[in-house]
Amino acid sequence: MRERLRELFLVDLLRGLRLTFSYQRPSATYTEQYPLERPPVAERYRGAPRLNNHPSTGETLCIACNPCALAYTENLIVVGWERTSDRKKMLTTFTYDLSRCMFCGLCEDACPVDALELTQDFEVARYSREGLIWDRSMLEEGPEPTRYTR
Amino acid sequence: MAEATFLDSNELLVNMGPQHPATHGVLRVKLRLDGERVLGSECVIGYLHRGVEKIAENRTYAQFAPYTDRMDYVAAVTNGMGYCEAVEKLLGVELPPRAQWTRMILAELQRIASHLLWLGTHALDLGAMTPVFYTFREREEILNIFESYCGARLTTHAFRIGGLQYDLYDEFETDVRKFCDYFPGKIDEYEQLLTTNRIWMERTQGVGVLSAEDAIALGVTGPVLRGSGMHWDIRKAQPYEAYDKVEFDVPTGEHGDTYDRYLVRIQEMRQSVRIIRQCLERLEPGPIFGKVGKIIKPPAGIEVYHSIEGPKGELGYFVVSDGTVNPYRVRIRPPSFLNLQALDKMVRGHLVADVVAIIGTIDIVLGEVDR
Amino acid sequence: MAATQEVARFLSDHSLVEATLKIVVVFAVLSGLVAYLVYLERKVLAFMQARLGPMRVGPWGILQPIADGLKLLLKEDLVPAGADRTVFLLAPVISVVAAFSVFAAIPYGPGGWTITNPNVGILLILGLSSLGIYGIILGGWSSNSHYPLIGSFRSAAQLVSYEVAAGLAIVSVLLIANSLSLVAIVQRQQQMGAWNVFLNPVAFVIYLIAGVAETNRNPFDLPEAESELTGGFHTEYSGFRFALYFMAEYTNMVLIASLAVVLFLGGWLRPFESVRWLSLLKYAPAAALVGAAVFVLWLGLKSRVRAERIFFAALAMGCVLLAAVVAMPAVLEAIQGVFWFTVKVMAILYAFIWYRATFPRYRFDQLMTVGWQRLIPLALSSLIVTAIMLVWTGQRLAPLLVANVLGGALTVLILSARQDSGRFRTIEGATR
Known part of the structure; x- marks a missing residue:
């Protein structure tokens, strides 16, 4: 009988209506207005790659050892080096093809020093495929941050 | 087809998808209709085929792990976990407890996230447009936890063969606990909108009935099988990780209709919260990596089949080793692909609107069906 | 000279200028x-x-509606191959013309606030608004595509069934008012001192449900069910013609709401007109504007963009100025009726939107079941109860209300008696 009465007075529907009505309070809004509000990005986020320099000397940390290029088979990383007079490897070029990257972090894992890093920058869209092939200077300086104004 | 005469009705062939809002991706269903009644259906799949199994043969064991994330992309953590466990079984590696508990917490969170996505889109298919926003909001919280843990939200690549790549971040426990505390209340909200709603009941009860015998014969697993009344959960039947050390119930339905499958999944989310709570209790500091060499090279000629209970059903990996760094063969048993076989059986005799409900209730992800 | 006088006399006699002006304003x-x-x-x-x-x-x-409108106007007007070109191009026009022309007969306020007041107003409105369905059927049929075809089938069946229920609900109002003229119906409610919704709440609920169905809105939005029919009858339409359908749909929403207000909620009448101390409600228009000003000011304070703050401040100022104008007794008296009419229409439109946010969609056969096996018997019973009570006790509030509510409840109980119980299922986990 109770069920019948509940059904008669549309209690099931009214409960739903109450819920949606209560959600109109401004504090319930979950939207993040993206270009105006920057989302907080986690520390470990795997975004645009960066080739780190030593903070004080400014020299590259990369020892041109090559495991990052081997960590992933798509040949998206190409490391170029030459031998110095004392047979040490010196990094010359470093290209990173973002169009083939799936941001899995395997290259980062493979790096024995702290040179290659996937950073928190997530705005890596470019207008051309060529724009996604980043060279050494791009990787070291990082992409220019996009500024949104209104 | 015979020549049409006056007042003679013809079969109508309607092509549903691959571009259709309710086929959850690029599924194409050829429907034979009599008016609005479905006489038969035929699934056309393969629009998202990427040859994942073949790719595996050209990658090292570690390199293939990120690819598994891209099959069932709404449950990447569980996919990766299944693959890592299969290879660990191949190598005979034991995991340290901390790694096991962490994996279980993340896998259960992923199960909730996957069910939330299912719930939202399923309700959207049936015309209720609000639950999808509520469920996505909670899913967002889970994805935030994933992002803080492993740096990615969707295609996580969260685990490595032999353990975890990262230890848990500092606020992990408080984050997960906070989620576990408020999430059951949110499930109540979804239920307030749907469970007792008369329209929802009329749309789902008695729709797409699948008997237990049919379900078993078709190889259906997961919530769809449990909705038909079968008590079958890999976590109970063949416990992996440490599922034998936690307490949880396996919800089962009775009628095997869409409503029962809905109730089963809602209940599963509550059970997942229960499992996560227990895992958090047991989580202790310790090593996170088992004894695995830098280069993974299993002995030649071993083959292993390992299956786990994914959010959508039994997710199996069959890995054959030939002694090199690449697997000789990886065969994947995706739950969605086999569950989809039940579609034709379930839609016959129903109306077009029910086809949408039934596709939704099977909970397919086309990335997994087509691989 | 004589000719000009002739024309002037003609115009004043037929009040053509007045009518045209009103039409333009209303449109x-x-x-x-x-x-x-x-x-x-x-x-x-x-x-x-x-x-x-x-x-x-x-x-x-x-400015979003303006942007949307511009976008739709500038889009390519596509005609699918194999479509019946003439019908395809004409169908949305039928819909939109039918939807707009109905508003000629709606009384927005007392006295001069109507364009025309035909003595068969309600029949005219029902007849004209039913024409709109031709636009939907023809549009779906001429698209030469399966989904629109199914959508228009559904639409035709749905409108026919729910028109019956809505019509029966309206008839019980007509019985009370004893007239087909909308103005007379509202005046009757004024004389009675009670709106029809209190005389016959069952009919109001039926009308509202049927109204939602007639406007193809959730939970009865089957003809366009996005997730099933990818848009229904207007799947193949684009650009301006799609905009016409869109406009027709929302105009129909306004129409259903206006009719509900006129028939059941006392049209332009102010609530609690007979209660002395609530005559303060007369100042509601000014108060509403002041409230709007405060709200806008709050929005402006929250905004971080300078231009927006200025805009909102100006808007608030405008609202306050308008409130001052409205507060003048003469103006207040003049807009009283149309203000309350608008408020009530808005309330019903809000309810329509609220339903859409909350409910899932019915299936087609269930829709028919609800229409034929629930609403129509209920409407019939309510009609019979109203008729009996009118003959027996005359037009008095209490007996009509009690009899209608009891009759409605009894009908619903009888109708739902056959339904299987045990729909409410729960499941518990099983551990093994």
């Missing part, structure tokens, strides 16, 4: 209202779904 206001109804719907839906809705075009997305 303009209605078009704007419909455009902003879409904006309102998107905003309300968004807030109910923990979102913000359109925010990018203008402050708080206030």
